[in-house]
Amino acid sequence: MHEFSTMQAIVNAILEEAEKYKAKEINKVVLQIGELTFLGEEQMKFAFDILKEGTLLEKAELLIEKVQARVRCKCGYKGSIDYGMKEEFHITIPILKCPKCGSEVEIIKGRECTIKKVEMEVPDVPVKR
Ligand SMILES: [Zn+2]
Structure with missing residues (x-):
């Protein structure tokens, strides 16, 4: 599960930081996730709920902000990208x-x-x- 290992790394980084500041509790975490990471928001939240157990993050609220993809082309185009349907995967x-x-x-x-x-x-x- 891609989301789980990613969230594990995030949780570790936050807890490390919290330790530096001798935090008593963590109230809120805001993450920015680019749409090209293909990380599912629900799966991320699920992983967070499991990983936060028994840590300073236990009562923390998790907010996820989605970042839209932006690309640049040598022809001068700059903006969003197109989405297509890949038949064989139905995604x-x-x-x-x-x-x-x-x-x-x-x-x-x-x-x-x-x-x-x-x-x-x-x-x-x-x-x-
Ligand atoms: Zn172009």
Whole structure:
């Protein structure tokens, strides 16, 4: 399950960060997920619910922001990509070709999977290191 391993890495990164700040609890996590990652939002949330058990993330709310794909072509085209139906799989897949001239395009946006924001409870007193 692609989503599970991705979420595992995200959860680990957040918990590591929370430890640095000596967080007591994490309230909210905002993720940005590009549409070209093919990560399912529901599956991501499901994985998060399992992984957060017994951690500082236990009560955290997970928000997922979808990032639309943006491509650039040598002909000057810049924008979204076309989606086509691939018959044999019955799924919609993005066509990584320029809608204007048909050349291969360069992906500018849509492949990211980033932690945009983490809200956590930290002690009021600065921690001495
Ligand atoms: Zn083009």
